[in-house]
Amino acid sequence: MKTIVTKLTAILSGAMLMLSTTQFSYAADNPISSPDTLLLTQVQIVDTEKQKIRRGAVLIEQGKIAAEYAVPPANFKGQILNLNNRWLIPGLIDMHVHAFGNRAPHAKSDFAGTEKISQRVLYTGVTGFVDLFGHEQSQIAARQKQRTGAFLGADIYSSLSCLTAPKGHCTEYGLETRTMSTPEEAVVQVQSLAKAKPDVIKVVYQPSDDQPSIDKATFSAIVQQSNQLGIKTIVHLKTWQEVSDAIEVGASAFTHIPGTPIPAGLADKIAKTKMVVIPTMTVHTDLTDFLFDKTVLASELVQAMTTPDIIAGYQSEQTMKKWGDREAKWRKLDDQRTANLAALVKAGVTVLAGTDAGNYGTIQGYSVHREILKFTQAGMTNWQALAAATTKAGTFLGIDNTLQTGAQASFVVLDASPIEDIQNTQKIHTVIHQGQVVDRALVLKNGF
Numbered sequence: 001m002k003t004i005v006t007k008l009t010a011i012l013s014g015a016m017l018m019l020s021t022t023q024f025s026y027a028a029d030n031p032i033s034s035p036d037t038l039l040l041t042q043v044q045i046v047d048t049e050k051q052k053i054r055r056g057a058v059l060i061e062q063g064k065i066a067a068e069y070a071v072p073p074a075n076f077k078g079q080i081l082n083l084n085n086r087w088l089i090p091g092l093i094d095m096h097v098h099a100f101g102n103r104a105p106h107a108k109s110d111f112a113g114t115e116k117i118s119q120r121v122l123y124t125g126v127t128g129f130v131d132l133f134g135h136e137q138s139q140i141a142a143r144q145k146q147r148t149g150a151f152l153g154a155d156i157y158s159s160l161s162c163l164t165a166p167k168g169h170c171t172e173y174g175l176e177t178r179t180m181s182t183p184e185e186a187v188v189q190v191q192s193l194a195k196a197k198p199d200v201i202k203v204v205y206q207p208s209d210d211q212p213s214i215d216k217a218t219f220s221a222i223v224q225q226s227n228q229l230g231i232k233t234i235v236h237l238k239t240w241q242e243v244s245d246a247i248e249v250g251a252s253a254f255t256h257i258p259g260t261p262i263p264a265g266l267a268d269k270i271a272k273t274k275m276v277v278i279p280t281m282t283v284h285t286d287l288t289d290f291l292f293d294k295t296v297l298a299s300e301l302v303q304a305m306t307t308p309d310i311i312a313g314y315q316s317e318q319t320m321k322k323w324g325d326r327e328a329k330w331r332k333l334d335d336q337r338t339a340n341l342a343a344l345v346k347a348g349v350t351v352l353a354g355t356d357a358g359n360y361g362t363i364q365g366y367s368v369h370r371e372i373l374k375f376t377q378a379g380m381t382n383w384q385a386l387a388a389a390t391t392k393a394g395t396f397l398g399i400d401n402t403l404q405t406g407a408q409a410s411f412v413v414l415d416a417s418p419i420e421d422i423q424n425t426q427k428i429h430t431v432i433h434q435g436q437v438v439d440r441a442l443v444l445k446n447g448f
């Protein structure tokens with residue numbers, strides 16, 4: 001792991017030289033000097049929980065925040081990274097991806113597999129993601145390798161499989177899924193999958209769809225069995241009726257946001273039951289911007305995250321020939337989904353950032369920044385949008401992804417304040433993953 005983490009002394013020599021020698025002295029007896037120790041100084045800590053920015057220094061020990069100081073400790077002996085008043089936010093977590101790579105219309109896919117995507121997205125400040133369906137055995141293997149440090153990549157959380165009806169959604173990709181038609185079969189499948197320790201259970205429930213779906217009794221059995229085993233469920237669905245059913249059976253979260261107007265009272269009901277929403281606004285709406293807003297794919301992060309072929313595919317002659325006249329129609333649909341999300345936000349529903357990366361209209365890593373932006377367009381404050389992609393995602397996954405003492409030391413250091421302009425999340429200076437400063441050039445190289 002360490003071999004691909006650039007030595008701080010090498011990349012930070014500039015910053016180190018700027019340290020005032022009167023501010024710090026290096027006593028030989030200082031205990032804080034293990035290689036896993038790093039002191040971040042002159043930090044603007046963007047605390048989404050208190051909704052305040054405070055200045056200070058952050059001590060990292062063994063991948064966790066060991067202490068925070070208003071004034072850095074004297075006699076500190078160890079590695080110091082002076083952030084020169086840059087902004088520190090927790091690492092971004094994408095709650096809905098398919099981490100195989102990127103696709104675009106009329107373009108060659110850049111499929112690279114979970115391990116490489118996990119490395120690649122660190123560049124964008126994504127320090128963790130939840131894969132909601134891929135090849136089960138490959139997911140298990142990639143997660144194991146990432147967790148044991150075989151490569152330096154974003155933390156991999158995974159549903160490992162997809163629970164669906166025979167010939168239902170997820171079965172069309174040629175990958176093995178777990179299918180069931182009855183509550184009894186559902187219980188067997190959940191118990192069997194649980195042995196491989198999925199971080200969440202992904203369920204497809206959409207009786208409204210053309211593809212076959214499990215029925216409500218089977219859906220209920222999956223959720224009940226998962227709840228008994230203490231594993232959260234994330235439900236892929238399409239309509240507000242299916243959202244109501246998900247509330248009834250006690251699902252933990254639903255993903256995607258229906259495109260029809262939200263029925264009166266439902267947002268409050270969701271808020272009351274505390275069911276979480278992962279709306280995946282980017283997969284629903286960003287195809288419009290990829291085709292019709294030239295600035296969106298011009299971002300430096302896009303260039304880094306995929307191939308020129310994929311980028312060109314979105315605005316090619318062939319693509320425009322097919323969809324070039326759709327802008328007004330698509331924008332109307334997009335506006336409806338934004339209005340639906342706004343209703344959820346207003347009701348106080350917990351919303352988490354997930355992109356459904358791997359599909360058209362998304363770019364692995366980059367789209368998390370787009371999702372955060374779209375949250376603010378649906379009425380979230382910049383504070384709330386940041387929390388949705390960081391601290392609150394951590395809470396759902398049972399990890400401490402805050403900036404408090406004891407939290408995991410996965411951070412993004414920004415050159416400008418995300419509270420002033422949410423798009424500043426793209427102005428990335430440094431990424432720190434579990435206490436290690438990421439060599440962004442190297443993870444990019446390893447990620448293709």
Ligand SMILES: [Zn+2]
Pocket residue numbers: 096097098132356
């Ligand atoms: Zn998906």
